[in-house]
Amino acid sequence: MREKELAAFLQQYKGRPLKLMEVCGTHTSALYRTGLRQLLSETITLVSGPGCPVCVTPSSYIDKLVEYAFTPGCQVMTFGDMLAVPGSKMSLAEARDQGGAADFFYSPEEMLEKAKAQPETTFILAAVGFETTAPVWATVIKMAADNNIKNLKFLTALKTMPQALSFLCSKGRIDGFLCPGHVAVITGSEPFEELAEAYGETMVIGGFSQPQLLRAMVRLVLESSKGHAGLWNEYPSVVKREGNAAAQKMVDEIFEAGDAVWRGVGLLPGSGLYLKEKYKEFDAGSRGLNEDRIPPGCLCSRIVLGDALPTQCPHFGKRCTPEHPVGACMVSSEGTCCITYREGGTT
Amino acid sequence: MKIALRHGAGGEETSQLIHDIFASHFQNEILNKMEDAAVLPKIDGAPVFTSDSFVVEPLFFPGGDIGKLSVCGTVNDLACMGAKPLYLTASFILETGLETETLEKIVASMAATAKEAGVKIVAGDTKVVEGNGGVYINTAGIGMRPPACNISAANLKAGDTVILTGTLGDHHATILTQRLQMETSLQSDCAPLNHIVQTVLDAGIDVHAIRDITRGGLATVATELAEASGCRINLEEEKLPVSEAVKGLSGILGLDPLTMGNEGKMLVAVPCNEAEKALAVLQSTKYGKDAVVAGEVTEGAGVFLLTALGSYRKVLPLRGEGLPRIC
Numbered sequence: 001m002r003e004k005e006l007a008a009f010l011q012q013y014k015g016r017p018l019k020l021m022e023v024c025g026t027h028t029s030a031l032y033r034t035g036l037r038q039l040l041s042e043t044i045t046l047v048s049g050p051g052c053p054v055c056v057t058p059s060s061y062i063d064k065l066v067e068y069a070f071t072p073g074c075q076v077m078t079f080g081d082m083l084a085v086p087g088s089k090m091s092l093a094e095a096r097d098q099g100g101a102a103d104f105f106y107s108p109e110e111m112l113e114k115a116k117a118q119p120e121t122t123f124i125l126a127a128v129g130f131e132t133t134a135p136v137w138a139t140v141i142k143m144a145a146d147n148n149i150k151n152l153k154f155l156t157a158l159k160t161m162p163q164a165l166s167f168l169c170s171k172g173r174i175d176g177f178l179c180p181g182h183v184a185v186i187t188g189s190e191p192f193e194e195l196a197e198a199y200g201e202t203m204v205i206g207g208f209s210q211p212q213l214l215r216a217m218v219r220l221v222l223e224s225s226k227g228h229a230g231l232w233n234e235y236p237s238v239v240k241r242e243g244n245a246a247a248q249k250m251v252d253e254i255f256e257a258g259d260a261v262w263r264g265v266g267l268l269p270g271s272g273l274y275l276k277e278k279y280k281e282f283d284a285g286s287r288g289l290n291e292d293r294i295p296p297g298c299l300c301s302r303i304v305l306g307d308a309l310p311t312q313c314p315h316f317g318k319r320c321t322p323e324h325p326v327g328a329c330m331v332s333s334e335g336t337c338c339i340t341y342r343e344g345g346t347t
Numbered sequence: 348m349k350i351a352l353r354h355g356a357g358g359e360e361t362s363q364l365i366h367d368i369f370a371s372h373f374q375n376e377i378l379n380k381m382e383d384a385a386v387l388p389k390i391d392g393a394p395v396f397t398s399d400s401f402v403v404e405p406l407f408f409p410g411g412d413i414g415k416l417s418v419c420g421t422v423n424d425l426a427c428m429g430a431k432p433l434y435l436t437a438s439f440i441l442e443t444g445l446e447t448e449t450l451e452k453i454v455a456s457m458a459a460t461a462k463e464a465g466v467k468i469v470a471g472d473t474k475v476v477e478g479n480g481g482v483y484i485n486t487a488g489i490g491m492r493p494p495a496c497n498i499s500a501a502n503l504k505a506g507d508t509v510i511l512t513g514t515l516g517d518h519h520a521t522i523l524t525q526r527l528q529m530e531t532s533l534q535s536d537c538a539p540l541n542h543i544v545q546t547v548l549d550a551g552i553d554v555h556a557i558r559d560i561t562r563g564g565l566a567t568v569a570t571e572l573a574e575a576s577g578c579r580i581n582l583e584e585e586k587l588p589v590s591e592a593v594k595g596l597s598g599i600l601g602l603d604p605l606t607m608g609n610e611g612k613m614l615v616a617v618p619c620n621e622a623e624k625a626l627a628v629l630q631s632t633k634y635g636k637d638a639v640v641a642g643e644v645t646e647g648a649g650v651f652l653l654t655a656l657g658s659y660r661k662v663l664p665l666r667g668e669g670l671p672r673i674c
Contacts, residue, residue: 003655003656004656004657007656007657026601032660033603033660034654034655034656034660035652035654035655035656035657035658035659035660036656036658038654038658038659038660039656039657039658106526106527107527210654210655210656214656322666342661342663342666343660343661343663
């Protein structure tokens with residue numbers, strides 16, 4: 001019955017009003033899926049952060065992919081979610097409908113074989129993601145280099161979380177953060193510890209299953225309601241203080257840090273990962289894609305920072321739906337607007 | 348021997364192929380006449396008619412193959428309307444390069460499945476296109492439905508009990524692991540379900556609606572039924588049967604068993620006072636032994652899941668492409 005008791009605590013919480021943020025898109029989704037979000041007390045406001053990689057990719061990155069899709073001899077390949085993200089002129093899905101070459105893969109590794117089988121095609125891979133995905137991309141790039149597969153090129157928009165969290169902490173509007181468990185598996189808990197200390201924030205690293213989420217949320221409410229600063233690792237089975245050294249080494253071998261633009265947020269120094277000089281022949285022109293056009297009225301930029309709820313956007317559910325997204329947050333299955341639109345109803 | 352364009356040209360090679368492979372496996376008194384069209388005996392009841400095409404990749408997978416699937420798909424669509432499936436047509440589009448041995452294996456599998464389901468394949472067609480050894484199959488089927496039967500997607504009533512005939516996601520997970528070349532113990536649940544429907548109907552149960560859970564999974568099928576009937580369906584998370592293998596795979600790949608397809612499971616809605624009996628009858632059948640009561644129909648709209656924590660969450664139909672070429 002312990003789980004029911006924890007659930008009852010979150011349901012009946014009557015302490016000081018809390019504004020909490022789950023940073024990771026997978027948490028956003030899992031909080032709905034487990035029914036945890038639906039039972040939170042009204043005195044707890046849970047907002048979503050910039051933790052959906054697709055949602056924070058600027059429009060100039062999409063534009064560059066679209067340009068490649070229409071370049072003879074090139075074939076753009078992405079994770080499925082990227083296809084529908086609006087660029088300043090069109091999405092990759094629209095480019096495909098107009099004869100552009102864009103398709104999706106299930107895993108980036110499969111592209112190694114595909115590139116070998118079709119040497120006459122240059123495959124442009126949209127390498128999007130956070131610390132969790134970066135090691136996968138690093139491995140694929142390393143394998144492409146080791147096997148001399150020259151017709152694989154990577155347009156990277158890889159981003160790192162601590163810089164974004166630091167930006168959010170500096171604004172001081174959030175009472176506590178549910179930190180991304182998957183990212184922490186790679187980075188370790190240390191970067192989050194440092195942030196919690198530097199900004200006096202309450203931070204909890206949580207897992208994704210129902211019992212893990214429940215434990216993390218209860219910890220977050222308990223500590224933030226008392227104003228306790230610090231980091232609590234409630235995902236200790238897989239998150240270690242030092243993280244995954246092998247994955248970190250792989251990433252360091254291929255990538256180096258650089259400035260990156262987050263859609264709606266702006267440029268965050270050192271928050272991007274770019275191919276090192278040694279691997280530059282695999283880079284499809286990833287640096288300097290800084291232009292970021294947000295459609296008029298779209299609240300994505302405030303939504304990814306937790307300053308607005310999806311339902312406060314004038315386009316939400318009207319002009320902007322998962323079938324016809326206006327903003328990036330409506331596209332991905334981990335995007336806040338998409339999740340809220342699809343899973344919003346509870347009664 | 349490999350299939351070539353001449354095998355679909357309508358000449359001697361086509362006749363040979365039909366004689367050697369299709370006629371020898373599918374034979375029955377109607378097909379054996381080899382007329383341009385099959386003449387069927389008078390049907391006693393309402394004729395029910397449906398058609399389905401099959402493009403699954405790979406052609407063979409643990410638990411089945413495109414041939415078995417092509418018979419089960421149409422048989423199950425007829426059965427879900429409360430009809431007894433009687434006759435099928437089978438049309439093939441073959442790509443050049445296909446081994447005739449492969450084709451024969453597929454055709455033999457169709458014949459065996461048709462025999463199990465008790466249907467006759469009475470007409471067919473073969474075309475050959477240039478390609479790379481692929482096979483596409485269309486089957487159409489006719490069944491007979493008793494005049495008193497009114498099973499329909501629009502016939503759910505508030506108060507009905509929703510029964511699931513077994514575990515979710517097996518076929519989808521099997522196809523996916525085959526594509527990813529993963530070694531697992533997964534097996535497709537592909538099966539003809541007409542006998543279990545017949546058993547329930549023979550038991551005199553007033554079945555309101557049946558749907559086989561194919562592409563889009565339970566979430567999509569339940570949403571369609573709720574919409575068609577103007578009702579709400581509440582499912583209970585803790586009661587939904589999912590095998591450990593599917594649970595593990597969907598956990599790793601971030602899939603939801605609720606939107607994963609089956610090829611041998613159904614959702615059956617019956618009045619709540621007949622639920623216990625219907626469940627017992629289903630559990631006594633070969634393909635329904637894992638049947639469970641999964642939820643209930645109420646007034647309202649949409650499909651909701653009662654989570655283990657006691658809150659309701661909205662169940663959403665599959666969106667986007669899902670896994671293409673699953674059947």
